[in-house]
Amino acid sequence: MRYIRPLSMEDAVGQLAGSSGTAAILAGGSDLLVRMKGGFIEPDLIVDIKAIDGLGEIRETAEGFSIGAAVSCALMGESVALNREWPGVVEAAKLIGSKQVQGRCTIVGNLCNASPAADSVPALVAAAARALIIGPGGRRTVPVEAVPTGPGKTSLAKGEIIEAILLDRRAPRSGDAYLRFIPRTEMDIAVVSAGVNLTLDEQGVVKSARVSLGAVAPTVLLVEEAAEALIGRKLDEAALERLAKVCSGACRPIDDKRGTVEFRRKVAGVLARRAATTAYARAGGK
Amino acid sequence: MAGVAVSTTINGDNVEYLCQPDETLLDVLRDRLGLTGAKEGCGTGDCGACSIILDDRLVCSCLVLGAEAEGRRVETIEGMAHGDKLHPLQQKFLEHAALQCGICTPGFLIAAKDLLAKNPDPTEEEIRFGLAGNLCRCTGYDKIVRAVQDAASVMKGA
Ligand SMILES: Cc1cc2nc3c(=O)[nH]c(=O)nc-3n(C[C@H](O)[C@H](O)[C@H](O)COP(=O)(O)OP(=O)(O)OC[C@H]3O[C@@H](n4cnc5c(N)ncnc54)[C@H](O)[C@@H]3O)c2cc1C
Ligand code: FES
Ligand code: FES
Numbered sequence: 001m002r003y004i005r006p007l008s009m010e011d012a013v014g015q016l017a018g019s020s021g022t023a024a025i026l027a028g029g030s031d032l033l034v035r036m037k038g039g040f041i042e043p044d045l046i047v048d049i050k051a052i053d054g055l056g057e058i059r060e061t062a063e064g065f066s067i068g069a070a071v072s073c074a075l076m077g078e079s080v081a082l083n084r085e086w087p088g089v090v091e092a093a094k095l096i097g098s099k100q101v102q103g104r105c106t107i108v109g110n111l112c113n114a115s116p117a118a119d120s121v122p123a124l125v126a127a128a129a130r131a132l133i134i135g136p137g138g139r140r141t142v143p144v145e146a147v148p149t150g151p152g153k154t155s156l157a158k159g160e161i162i163e164a165i166l167l168d169r170r171a172p173r174s175g176d177a178y179l180r181f182i183p184r185t186e187m188d189i190a191v192v193s194a195g196v197n198l199t200l201d202e203q204g205v206v207k208s209a210r211v212s213l214g215a216v217a218p219t220v221l222l223v224e225e226a227a228e229a230l231i232g233r234k235l236d237e238a239a240l241e242r243l244a245k246v247c248s249g250a251c252r253p254i255d256d257k258r259g260t261v262e263f264r265r266k267v268a269g270v271l272a273r274r275a276a277t278t279a280y281a282r283a284g285g286k
Numbered sequence: 287m288a289g290v291a292v293s294t295t296i297n298g299d300n301v302e303y304l305c306q307p308d309e310t311l312l313d314v315l316r317d318r319l320g321l322t323g324a325k326e327g328c329g330t331g332d333c334g335a336c337s338i339i340l341d342d343r344l345v346c347s348c349l350v351l352g353a354e355a356e357g358r359r360v361e362t363i364e365g366m367a368h369g370d371k372l373h374p375l376q377q378k379f380l381e382h383a384a385l386q387c388g389i390c391t392p393g394f395l396i397a398a399k400d401l402l403a404k405n406p407d408p409t410e411e412e413i414r415f416g417l418a419g420n421l422c423r424c425t426g427y428d429k430i431v432r433a434v435q436d437a438a439s440v441m442k443g444a
Binding site for chain 1: 288290306307308310329330331332334337340343344345346348349350351353356400401415416417418419
């Protein structure tokens, strides 16, 4: 096994593309090192991306935010601007692991590990975040939901690295929120989770909405019918009822000791409803 | 496997070592450098017994590669006391009997030090959440929380 720490994206891509055998990108290592220790993966090459120029920064651009692939979730939690504009994305990132894990883990690692229960992914999907990918063929940008294709699998080709996660500049009267259910109060994997992102008009009527569910299908679900239940209405009881019902119906969960199918369905509706209420309040709706 | 030559700073001292590319920083500290204060409870990021501070961030050294320490600043439990003078947290852990077997203690002390550096006046809830990445099989946590609260008030007064 070789460990390298390239200083440029071009070098990192070149090394990955030119490698024979298994190559792994190392960000915070909180999934990769656990999998290596468990013997689930034995990479021949580890490409540590944390020394690449600019990758450790959160940048505010004309279009919004660019969160570098080496930005730890702890750093996201400390960004005043990001907390103000995308509190739901930040609260999701901050739920990952302990203080110790926070100091290392990244949202790109969370996305690329492709766990159906990854905490930051539903929030990113609801936020319509995009992944900026660089590879041997150049750069491309895809919606984050296009990255994980199933548990542990992604659509990234050999040599491709996600450089940053892009979030749009906020329209006025917008808010997002993320909630998960875990049996403990800290340090556990989501049994069900929900992300909601709303923009309101001046009267407090929902103009646009995105609703996502985590841990209830092989990949995070973007539930368009749930968004439709909210668009064109204030967040009245009928809209919330409908939202919960649609979300429960959209789930395709597994049945295990952490939650039965029935339980997960029910909780998906409850969490979507609560996340919508929080997102609505954050958007200034009354 | 070719060894990786690493030059880093540990508790203020320049340190150089050779390690294997898949060797964790925890193993380097314990087995190559004789710094056995950080413990291995789980090796998978769950227990916090291996906690260290890496460039001002609290991390589990079992989930950091030794090679990653190149050019960085590492703080371990061995750097916490000044000679014979214990850090207030260490002193308060003793006074409150906040340990039994002690295997979790170095990790708790490092995590509590990081917590108080970022939040000098934490509430009990903030302490409990802040230390949720550290597991203790013996104490039931209450004495640890009291010790941290007491140390915080001593340190504020200092
Ligand atoms: C104790 C503990 C608790 C945890 N709790 C949670 C939790 O509550 N919620 C949760 O969702 N997860 C949790 N996790 C899992 C993990 O911490 C997260 O998934 C984390 O976000 C992974 O980020 P990382 O930077 O550490 O990833 P890494 O381990 O560095 O990488 C993960 C995967 O992504 C790939 N990758 C990394 N960066 C890139 C890139 N730029 N481009 C392409 N591929 C890349 C890697 O090759 C690897 O396959 C926990 C893990 C531990 C050890
Ligand atoms: S040994 Fe590192 S967290 Fe348990
Ligand atoms: S004192 Fe024994 S594990 Fe904490």
